Amino acid sequence: MHDLVIVGAGPVGGALALALAQTDLDIVALDARAAGSTMRGDRSLALSHGTRLIFERLGVWPHIAKVGGAVTPIATIDISQAGGFGVTRLDADEHDLPALGYVVSYRALQAALDDALAQSRVDVRFGTTAAAVGATPAYAAVTLAGTQDELLLARIAAVADGTGTAVAGIARERRDYEQVALVAKVWMERPHEGRAFERFTPSGPIALLPESDHYSLVWTMAPAKAPATLALSDDAFLASLAQHFGARVTGFAGVAERRTFPLALEFARTTIAPRTAVIGNAAQALHPIAGQGFNLGVRDAFELAQTIIRVPRDQLGEWSMLESFAARRRGDRYAGIAFTHGLTQLFATDLSIVRWPRGIALMLLDAMPPVKRAFTRKMLFGIS
Ligand SMILES: Cc1cc2nc3c(=O)[nH]c(=O)nc-3n(C[C@H](O)[C@H](O)[C@H](O)COP(=O)(O)OP(=O)(O)OC[C@H]3O[C@@H](n4cnc5c(N)ncnc54)[C@H](O)[C@@H]3O)c2cc1C
Secondary structure, eight states: OEEEEEEOOSHHHHHHHHHTTTSOOOEEEEESSOTTOOTTTTOEEEEEHHHHHHHHHTTOHHHHHTSTTSEEEEOEEEEEETTSOOEEEEEGGGGTOSOSEEEEEHHHHHHHHHHHHHTSSOEEEETOOEEEEEEOSSOEEEEETTSSSOEEEEEEEEEOSSSOTTBTTOOEEEEEEEEEEEEEEEEESSOOTTEEEEEEETTEEEEEEEETTEEEEEEEEOGGGHHHHHHSOHHHHHHHHHHHHTTSSOOEEEEEEEEEEEEEEEEESOSEETTEEEOGGGTEEOOGGGSOHHHHHHHHHHHHHHHHHHSOGGGTTOHHHHHHHHHHHHHHHHHHHHHHHHHHHHTTOOOHHHHHHHHHHHHHHHHOHHHHHHHHHHHHHOOO
16 A cells, blocks of 8 residues: 555646655655646746745756746736726835746646656656545545556545546535636737736736746636637737727737636535545636636645645544644635635626725725735735
C-alpha cells in the first residue's frame, strides 16, 4: 500500500507532490495526459504574490521565470466602470512589493513542475487515468481506467483532477452565471508596462492582463452576444473593445486566438470524504473576475502538504487528519468563493441604482488607503 496517491498532476496536484517530495513518504501521482504534454496549453494563469512565494519555497519559481515571456509582473491594476464615476488604482509600489501579481503561462508552469518531479522520489505515472476513487475505513482505492479493475491502494488519496468527478460521495454546487468569457490575445500600439485593467461594463466585466508582449483579454458577455462578437473582423472587434473601455484604454492594435467558454461557480460542499481530500479546481472553480481560483487551489495543495507532514504515517488519511485539513482551509476557501461571487453580483447589473453605490465603492476604495490595502491584500494573498 502507498502512503499517498495524487489523482491529477496538473499545477495543483504537481505542487502538492513537490511540497512532499523531500519526505520519505511513498507517493504516486497519476495524470491522464501524456508525458511532456499539457492539458491547457491555451491558458494563462493569474498568480498572486502569495502563490509566487509558495512556488519559490517549492524551488520551481526560478525555472518558470527563466522561460522567455512565461512570467509577466503586474505593476498596477486600474479598476473602473463604464458609464459611472469612480476609478481606483492598485499599485505594487504602495505595498512595497515587486508586483501585485503575475500572469504565468500554464504550459511553462506545468513543464517546470514536471521537470522538478522527474528529478524527485515521487513516482509520476503519465497516461494513467483514474476511473473512480473509493475507500474502506483503512485505505483509499483508486480504480484505473482501461484496466481489469486494477486498483491503487493508499492511506490517503488527493484528488486534483480539475473537476472532482472521479470521487463518489462529494456533493457539488453549481451556479451558472449565464455569461460566457471571450478570451483572446490583444496587442497595443504602446508597451503595456505591467498595467492591468479591469472595466465593469453593462454587459459584464472586462479584464486586460499584461502578458509577454501583449494583453490577455477576458471579456464577459451574454452567451447570445458571443457568436457575433467572435465573428467580427479584427478591426470591428478592436473598435467594439475600445468603445467599452472609452478613454481609460486607447491604442488597440491587433487581436488573435479568440475563443469563449461558459462561466459558472462550482464547488464541492465538503472537500473531504473517507481517506480522500479534494483540492484545486476539483474543490472549487470560480468566475475569473478576481483571479482567485488558481491561487486558492495552490493554497489547498500547500496546506494539505503541511497537514500530511505533521501527522505520523500511521495516522495519514484518518478522519481526524482530514477534518483538520478541511478546518484549516474552510475560512480561506469560503471567503475566496464569497468574495469572487460577491464581486460578480455587485458588478453584474447595470441598474443605475447599483451603478451609484458601485462608483462610490470604487471612489472610497481609492480615497481610503486602509480599506484599499485590505482589498489589495485579499487580492494578493487570499484571506488566511
Ligand atoms: C475554461 C477555463 C478557463 C480558465 N481560464 C483561466 C485563466 O485565464 N486564468 C486563470 O488564472 N485561471 C483560469 N482558469 C482556472 C485554471 O485553469 C485553474 O485554476 C487551474 O487549471 C487549476 O489547476 P488544477 O491543477 O486544479 O486543475 P487542472 O489544471 O484542470 O489540472 C488537472 C490535471 O488532472 C489530470 N486529470 C484529469 N482527470 C484525470 C483523471 N481522471 N485521472 C488522472 N488524471 C486526470 C489532467 O490531465 C490535468 O493535468 C480557467 C478554468 C477554466 C475551466
